[in-house]
Amino acid sequence: MDKRGNVRHSRSLQISMSAHRARHHGAPTFEDMHSKDFVQHDCTFAGHSLGEYSALTSIADVLLISSLVHVVYHCGITMHHAVEHDSQNGRNYAICTVNPSHILKMFNAAMPHEIVDPIVHRNDCLLEIINFNVEKVSYQLDYVGLVQHVFHINPDKGAEFVSQLANDKPGLLIDIQRVVDIFMSQNMIQSAMSFLLDALKDNKPEQGHLQTCLLEMNLIHAPQVTDAILGNEMFSHYDRPQIANLCEKAGYYEDLADIKCAVTHTNVLWLVNYFSHLTTKQSMTRMQEMLHVNMRQNLQVVVQVATKYSDILGAVNLIDMFESFKNFEGLYYYLGSVVNLSEDPEVHFKYIQATTRTGQIHEVEHICHESNFYNPEKVKNFLKEAKLADQLPLIIVCDCFDFIHDLVLYLYQNGLTKFIEVYVQRVNSVQMPQVIGGLLDVDCDETTIKGLLASVTGNFPIDELVHEVEQRNRLKLILPWLEARVQAGSQDPAVYNAMAKIFINSNSNPEQFLKENNLYEPLVVGKFCEARDPYLAYIAYAKGFCDDELIAITNDNSMFKQQARYLVKHRQPDLWSQVLVPDNVHRWQLIDQIVSTAILESTDLDDVSVTVKVFLSTDLPIELIELLEKIIIEPSPFSNNKNLQNLLLLTAIRADKGKVVGYIMKLQNYNVTEITKIATDHGLYEEPLTIYKKHKQHTNAINVLLEYIVSIDCGLDYVNKVNRPEVWSRHVNTQLDGLRVKDSINSYIKAADPSNFAEVMEIADHSFSIGIGNTIVDKKTMTYITQHIAKRKANVQQIIDDATHNCLKAAPGMTI
Structure with missing residues (x-):
């Protein structure tokens, strides 16, 4: 203690403070807080500096007070001997405490500096504020100023001091660049280099400029140290071009081995340009040397050199170089830089290999999808052998080059069916038919196939799916899927084509389906039916008006009845002309069925009319007469049709006159005037007479007798029979013309017709008779x-x- 009783030495002060806190402040205060439940039972407590020891004693009960005094005493003794003392036991270091609250309530962080800074300026001494009892302000010691002060007093001690600081917390307590500047200001170059070599031993990226500075200093003052640094690869963040240029300018690298050493540790850009001065052989040799010396560190340089001079060095040589070192990473980076500019299939293949072996699966997928230059067979086989966990690259190759069957076979046999789902669900659902075909070829169970079909929501060509299963005779397999599509409202013809085929194969009432369903394609289904059931083929063709196919199938299978029905109902003159050509060997068989079956079954007048016109146009009168007899003479919906009756009579008049009278007697609804005129024009007289008699047109009948048959006696018999004045009147003219005066007078009397009495009287006066009996001239x-x-x-x-x-x-x- 001093004369005033104040404690001056640290070793005494620390004991007093710790004991006082533990006895009077720490323990009583803690007990009071604990009794009021302000302290949690499982909490942890700590102190700062001497307070740490007090906490161990008064709160944690780790140290007894006697032990606390012993520990703090030794702490004080250690601190006391840490600094030098003069002969009077004095020293140049002291510490004091200031309580700002005793000074000013508004005391802040700036005020202590306003007190300390003038003192430092006037006395040129070290005076630092090491702690602030001000909120949010912490102490930062000015180590640079401290070092400068030490160097000013003792340079050797200063060098030792900064070395200790650097080894303690480099970069935190002291700025290394400032320290180097201090060394250089003292012309302590060797000490600066030693300091840097020690301070930079952690080889941190942020110290790159300092590494460059150290190498520059050593190149000038200690070149052998530079060799050691570079040879041992101590630094990796220095400015490589700058150091390499300094090496070359200094002449330290004259032979090839030295140049290789310099190149190995030089900047990438400089290296790339350096290779432009070398031959191809030298370039390959030096890149191999670089990979041999330190593959990982030099790989980037080698890749960039290979990329820039790929055309000169040759892609094959560079690929062989990387493969000789089994460096697929380097091969991947190199080929990745040139593959988009190359059309060499080998470059693209090797790139796929490299990306696969380096695990760049997404890049494998990309190049397989985008490239058009690799050999697909070769890549496919490689990806199979690679046995990747993700088979998407293989899927892409097989999809792009239509190796679907190989893909399905490989995936199924290797238990990778989930990737089959990935393919059809995410990559290309259009190939679903080929996938199903492949699964059927490897005898995949039906449950798996049905599940796969049900899981695919994308569109794919259903007709191709039907073809794949049909050619393997497994059509029925997809019936549940087809029915689901129908239930979903699908109107895709391929769906109904498939269902028709299934019904036909299984004989599940196919005729009804073919007749009632309007969504299938008749031509497709008809072709399917031809070898199975020609009649079903006929139904399909008839529904779709597939004329040529229908004619062919009915001819080939002697189905002339069906052909005749189709022709009658279809009413196509061109088609009629096609089948009724004279050189058609089936012509008469078809006509027979038209006449005997098809026309009788018809109830549509248009069907009959077209058929009749066809028979007329193809000059088939006898067949037409037979046809008309079937529908007119025999009971039918057309028996009383006037036009057809006219046609029958007219056709008979032209082709079979012997039947005309019979038809006249049987028919009722024909055109009398037209038929009698045509018959008369064709030299038929008895037939018109019969018609007139039947229809009681006596005047016309007597005209036929007198004008065409020319028989006065027959005429007389007819007029006597009908005994009608108008008939007698017509007959008397003929008698006058024949100079039958007596008969004409009798006829006039019966006709009560005096219109020609003058002529009768004149003829009677000059009467004579010329001619043959019962004949009219x-x-x-x-x-x-x-x-x-x-x-x-x-x-x-x-x-x-x-x-x-x-x-x-x-x-x-x-x-x-």
Whole structure:
């Protein structure tokens, strides 16, 4: 203690403070807080500096007070001997405490500096504020100022001091660059290099500029140290181009081995440019040397050199170099830089190999999908052998180059069926048919296939799926899936084509399906049916109006009845012309079925009309007569059709006259005027007479008798039979023309027709009879005879006149 009783030495002060705190402040205060439940039972307590020891005693009960005094005493003794003392036991170090609250309530962090800084300036001494009892302010010792002060007093001690600081917490307590500047200001170059070598031993990236500085200093003052540093690879963050240039300028690297050593540790950009001065052989040799010396460190340089000079060095040589070191990482980076510029299949293949072996699966997927230059077979086999955990690259290759069957076979046989699902669900659902075909080829169980089908929501060509299962005779396998599609409202013809095929194969009432369903494709289903059931093929073709196919299948299978029905209902003149050509060997068989079956089954007048027109246009009168007899003479919906009856009579008039009278007697609803005219034009007279008699057109009938049959007696019999005035009136004209005066007078009397009495009287006065009995002379003959008689009468009259006037001369030998 001093004269005033104050404790001055640290060893005494620390004991007093610790004992006082533990006895009067720490323990009583803690007990009071604990009694009021302010302290948790499982909490942990600590102190700072001397307070740490007090906490161990008063709170944690780790140390007794006697032990506390012993420990703190030795702490004080240690601190006391840590600094030098003069002869009077004095020292240049002291510490004091200040309580700001005793000074000013508004005391802040700036105020202590306002007190301390002037003192330091006036006395040129070390005076630091080492602690602030101000909130959010912590102490940072100015070690640089401290070092400068030590160097000013004793440079050797200063060097020792900064070395201790660097080994303690380098970068935290002291700025290394500032320390180097202090060394250089003292011209202590060797000490600076030693300090840097020790301070930079952790080889941190942020110390790169200091590493460069140290190497520069050693190149100038201690080159052998530079060799040791580079040879041992102590530093890796220095400025490589700068150091390499300094090495070359200094002439330290003259032979190839030294150049290789320098290159190995030089900056990437400088190295890349350096290789431009080398031959191909030298470049390959030096890159191999770099990989041999330190593959990991030099790999980046080698890759960049290989990339830049790939065209000169040759991709094959570079690939061989990387493969000789089994460095697939380097090969991956190199090829990744050139693959997009190359069309060499080997480059693309090796890149796929490298990406696979380095685990760059996403890049494998990308190059397999985007590249068009690799050999797909080779890549496919490699990816199979690689047995990747993710088979997506193999899937992509097989999908792009249509190796679907190989893919399915490989995945299924290796128990990788989940990747089959990945393929059809995420990559390409369009290939689902080929996948199903492949699974069927490897005898995959039906449950797996059905589940796969049900899991795919994307669209794919159903007709191809049907083809795949159909050619393997497994159509029924997809029936549940097809039914689900139908239930979902699908109208895809391929769905219904498949269902039709299944019903046909299983004989599940296929005829009804083919007739009632309108969504399947008749041509497709018809082709399917041809070898199985020609009749079902006919139904399908008829539904789809597949004319050529229908004609072919019915001809080949002698299904002329079905062909005839189709022709009648289809009403296509062009198709009729096709089947009724004279050189059609099936023509008469077809006509027979048309006449005997198809036309009789028809209830549509248009069907019959078109058929009749076809028969007319193809000059088949006899067959047409037979056809019309079937639908007119025999009971049918068309028996009373006027046009058809007319057609039958007209056709018979032209082709089979012997049947006309029979038809006239059987038919009722025909055009009398038209038929009788045409019959008369064709030289048929009895038939019109029969028609007129049947329809009681007596005047027309007597006209036929008198004008065409030319029989007065038959006419007389007919008029006597009908005994109608108008008929007698018509008959009397014929009698007059035939100079049957007596008969004509009787006929006029019966006709009660006096219109021609003058003519009758004149003929009666000059009546004569010429002709053959029961015959009426035609008008031309009658005119000729009349004219000739008149001429002779004139001659007779002239002779009479000559005789009267005695003008006649006797002929030789005659007296009169």
